[in-house]
Amino acid sequence: MSIHPGLPYCFDEETGEIRLYSPSTIPNASGYLWNQSMLLNVTCRGFANSHFMQPEPATYSAGPALTAKTFLQPEHYYYQGHPGRFFYIKDDSSGLTFSLPFEPMCKPLEAFQFEVADAYVCWRISHLDWLFELKVTLPKEDVLEMWQLKITNNGKNERDLSIFPCFNIGYQSWMNQEATYCTRSNGIIANKVSPYQKLEEYLQQKDFKELTFLRASEPVTSYCANLAQFLGDGGWTAPDMLQHDRLPNQDAVYETPVAVLQHKKRFAVEVVKDLRFIFGAATELQDIQRMKDTYLNESGYLAATSDYQQYLQQHSSCIAVKTPDAELDNTINHWLPRQVFYHGDVNRLTTDPQTRNYLQDAMGMCYLDPGYFRRALLTALTQQQQNGAMPDGILLHDNASLKYINEVPHADPCVWLPICLQAYISETGDLALLEEVLPFSDSDTPATVAEHIELAMQWLQSHQDHRHLSLIQQGDWCDPMNMVGHQGKGVSSWLSMATSWAFQIWSELLLHNNNPGRSKFWSEQALTINKNINTYFWHQKWYGRGITDAGRLFGTEQDSEGKIYLNPQSWAILSQCASEQQQESMLKAVFAHLHSPHGVAMLAPAYTAMVEDIGRLTQKFPGVAENGSLYNHAAAFYLYALYQAQLSEEAFKTLKQIVVTTEQAMAKQQLPNFVPNYYRGAHNLHPKYGGLSSRLFNTGTIAWLMRSLTEQLFGLKGCSQGLLVQPQLPNHWPQAEVTRRFRGYVIKVRYERHRDVKNLQLIFNKQQLSGNLLKTKYLSDKNDLLVLLPSEAST
């Protein structure tokens, strides 16, 4: 790995590590770490967001004002005073001060490197003949950040240095807050009582982790636990207290706390000093002592980092690839499966994930650990009602309740059952799952998974209008489309298509499950829906998005804003309602209206004013989120549909727009370590902002990416007998390699294009196979599959 001039970052092909050499080119570039208890997202400049679950999200490090409890917001604003993990440095010889990693002083540093790795985030910074190596990682369970700062004197003389770790604790309570230094722990301990007024809240929160602590591995020269005192009139860029030789040893006494320590050290030439800090939350002082004993010594630290590495790597992706596109390989091999695992592991740090998200996130886990999906499906189905209805969110904790958007009735939860299950069955062939028996939320009378899903399909059917179109209630996949059908009449084209596709999938699974009668029933239902979709939603050149309570078809040429929505076109392909002519016409319209340099928009033109028969969606900022952004979840549906339609070249272009590449990183202002929820759309209104990332790493996109890559791009999809090989590699790839884990086997797949190959040929362990099926029964310890392809795929 070396610095490539002109590229915003570089990466290590072996480990996936991404390195950025400036705090200013992508100032909000960040790495995120999580464990079973918490999430830490830290930017290259040192700002940080940290959350832990008790059971709802809480934090031990906050800003200077009491913030609203809300979900993670897009394009998060990092402001002066935002929580961060900073190290003020004072060169005691010269008196010069600066801060690491960059904030809050923002002084230019001679050399800067920010590195995002699987299990840690680190910096390597040289300044004034000092070398600073700063690193943060997590243990696998505790609510704790482990920081390490190695300092080397590369100067020619013995010198003194004062190091001031400055970690925000923040204003979190008007009831009780304080912080003080604890000599026994070389550190600052803050305490608070999370504010409340009702008796029942006391019972919920009396065992909260109210302590925040910063504990150093070495004795401390001085401290300041009082934010206002520390900053004084100088503020974050020049705190008053740094002007003195020592900090004032000041507590926070019902004042906003902060954890600032001073380590004053003498460094001989070339001497390296290694400071360690633990920062986190605890219920009692004993917890802090335990964590100190566990993590703050060399061997404990090493054991914890090794455990954490193993924890993150407990699941491998079902595909490891080597293609001509090294950037894409890095995403596929390292960052995408990591993001899928993050979703499956901690459920977006909610106790009531939306049912749609919960099932799709679990679908993504089919490509890492299919057992996860199995358990998640069973969890979800036990929360189904006997009438087939699925709740808006799945409760994952005894004290959990449906909150925020889950209090709004959506019509789509049931469709995700067969759609996501299909991916699992393809990957595992585990039809036995359908015979598992489990109860309902409102009845202990058990039923099989197959019966549960049958009821869900019946629920969908019973929530159609007289035209067999699906009623939208206060939203479908699109949460804020809340006023199309709130009077009980409006219908959704997307949900009608999704229902048709769900019925078709279920019909197919019923065939495998020896129920041809019901199978036929659902496939006929799907045909009826498809016919009516075409009757009522097709308008001139594409499908509209819905019909309002008042009977208005919207998402058509007749609208000045929101003329065309992406999802109905994508899902028309999936539900197979579109004729060849319709498909051609609507895709042409998608290209014309929705394509942009940075990806495909969810709708266009973005709304600039409230449309009262559509709803909240139209009030979102134009080009942001559901209002016409390049919404990656929708783009991933589109990708999957394009591959279903064998439009491989177009699909590959879409894939490359969804992920972050060096070419687009500056416009997107993001590193490729995750796929964000959206990129800004409405390019025509705000061209400078086109492609800007939401920087939200919670997204349904990634499950569909895993599915598309596995089943479509590399064409290694499971079926009852084995692996169907149907690759759709881009034309410009002469070859590619995939290591495919499949039902307990490892298959080394090599694709090669040859001029003299007319049709796909499979050569398995040097034997040519007929057709494109690699049967499971042929698999053994060594499975080499050569896939020969024509030199140019048809598009």
Added chain:
Amino acid sequence: MSIHPGLPYCFDEETGEIRLYSPSTIPNASGYLWNQSMLLNVTCRGFANSHFMQPEPATYSAGPALTAKTFLQPEHYYYQGHPGRFFYIKDDSSGLTFSLPFEPMCKPLEAFQFEVADAYVCWRISHLDWLFELKVTLPKEDVLEMWQLKITNNGKNERDLSIFPCFNIGYQSWMNQEATYCTRSNGIIANKVSPYQKLEEYLQQKDFKELTFLRASEPVTSYCANLAQFLGDGGWTAPDMLQHDRLPNQDAVYETPVAVLQHKKRFAVEVVKDLRFIFGAATELQDIQRMKDTYLNESGYLAATSDYQQYLQQHSSCIAVKTPDAELDNTINHWLPRQVFYHGDVNRLTTDPQTRNYLQDAMGMCYLDPGYFRRALLTALTQQQQNGAMPDGILLHDNASLKYINEVPHADPCVWLPICLQAYISETGDLALLEEVLPFSDSDTPATVAEHIELAMQWLQSHQDHRHLSLIQQGDWCDPMNMVGHQGKGVSSWLSMATSWAFQIWSELLLHNNNPGRSKFWSEQALTINKNINTYFWHQKWYGRGITDAGRLFGTEQDSEGKIYLNPQSWAILSQCASEQQQESMLKAVFAHLHSPHGVAMLAPAYTAMVEDIGRLTQKFPGVAENGSLYNHAAAFYLYALYQAQLSEEAFKTLKQIVVTTEQAMAKQQLPNFVPNYYRGAHNLHPKYGGLSSRLFNTGTIAWLMRSLTEQLFGLKGCSQGLLVQPQLPNHWPQAEVTRRFRGYVIKVRYERHRDVKNLQLIFNKQQLSGNLLKTKYLSDKNDLLVLLPSEAST
């Protein structure tokens, strides 16, 4: 008025204006302005809190993160990035920059004066041969701040100056936020959609004032509406954009907005320029245009300021005094009535004031405009249930609902009816009020005010235990005392005493109302309660605070924390349950345990850990709010009780501790323009913080101060026949003067101490009166009352 060396501020005896000459001695010193729609609180350094009602509190100027919706919090923390109204100044000749009034650059200024007046807040600042006169006021109705900046070139040459008003708009929505410059309006207009998720919320907020605007009286050289862009790496103390000759004319495009304008001006020698700005909230652009037309011209501005002055001065206090204590006079004549009017006028900016606050705040208005109390009492009683129960809060708006603390059941609302009514009847003699007829919240069957109150007394009686002690439910006057009686058994000594007093007052009013039978009944009930109070709550040397559900008497010598509470001792005097010996003993204990240099504590020692049979109170920070602060509302009860007990000297000392004086202003860190909710207690734990003001100007204290001053200190209390004259002037006052407005008359009262006077003598219009009653029938256009007092009052 002149600067007094050594005094933290000075004031103008005529106008009441308070002037502070440094931004650092009392950095959070502030002035508050309000009108029917809004509240603006602005500190000497330029930080600001602004709220307006739609109908719940909202703001047009916020910080950099989405804040929790909550009530005003004590000891509010002003941080870098907190909303403010700043003017960056760049001397274009020298390139020197600084900021007005002091934040955010916090550069030392050559001369600084901050002035708090009745109807405006202003600054007079000299620096680098420039004079800046900055002033803010409000109109009487709109949600609007009117700012004026007058600049004088006191240098010897023509010079250029760039003036950059920088007003926060802040991050308020993840749905939609933007800001841009509008040439037509010389200003920046920000728009947002307040975030919501539920359909019903849309209907509530679709007419919200979502626009924030800053509009200048003069054309603008350049602008920046984008906070991150404006600040850059330099941050608030050195914004990047100030380094350029012009601002970048940058919008906020789904980014955190700010309003920064540049006025680049050439100043000839001694030339004065006058810039005006309006900053506020609007629903539509037309509103902004209307406000510009109304307020942004010289004549409109002058008319508006005159109207606003009249608005604030629409009610005069019933007493205007001239005593040997000029500081106290200033408080009594200017700031206290202003604070009383603020409470009565806007009800603490809530739509559901706590019943207790609503009635006491209205009681304060008896001394400004008794008709206000009459209306408030009727409003409150129409929300009473037929069973006599009063709600926890009084709803003042159709869309209002009981929120926050009003969702917790408290047992005390009924007691305030006779207690506050008594003050009104004394002041007005308006017994006819008792015969007004009005409905209940749960019944249209009307009843008289007397019947309503009778029912309330019956409700109190029915909520006693078998010992005739009052059940506390989840709180009484003390909101967070929520776990004493939540199981339905715990009782409150304070509430028992308050009930006894309420019964006694009601008994007396019934006598006046010709109902001797019921009068006797309630006075007997009071005696029974008093007896049982002594049986069950008296412990060794003082009264305990309550008996828990489990039967534990607390607030006694046996407790290690919360040994003694102030309220039971004060109210034992009011309810007359204490014998002379008990009174002496308990007051001795109050002196020993609760007195401190800055006032009297609500309890001591403050709790340092949760006591589960007392509740949330014990979790508050020691010395803060109800947990042992010098809680002024409780101190005012104590004051009133001391005067009732004729302990005039002790009462006067307490009075002087409640208000802010120059002597205590530094410890309290407050100006005397309002009486705060509390000063810090727990002097023993945190001596450095003793006396520190909460800076909350919402407090029940002031109504009781008005009552004590009028009825007790100056002893000019109304009765059915006229004015009872029973002054309790401090011994060291040789004379005093009061102009007393009373039932439509103005009485000039002059008090004189004479050696040869043995008992109080009244000389009215030069005629000696017998006794201490000035009958109303004697009053006419000219009423001069000379009150002759012995040279030393008995104590």
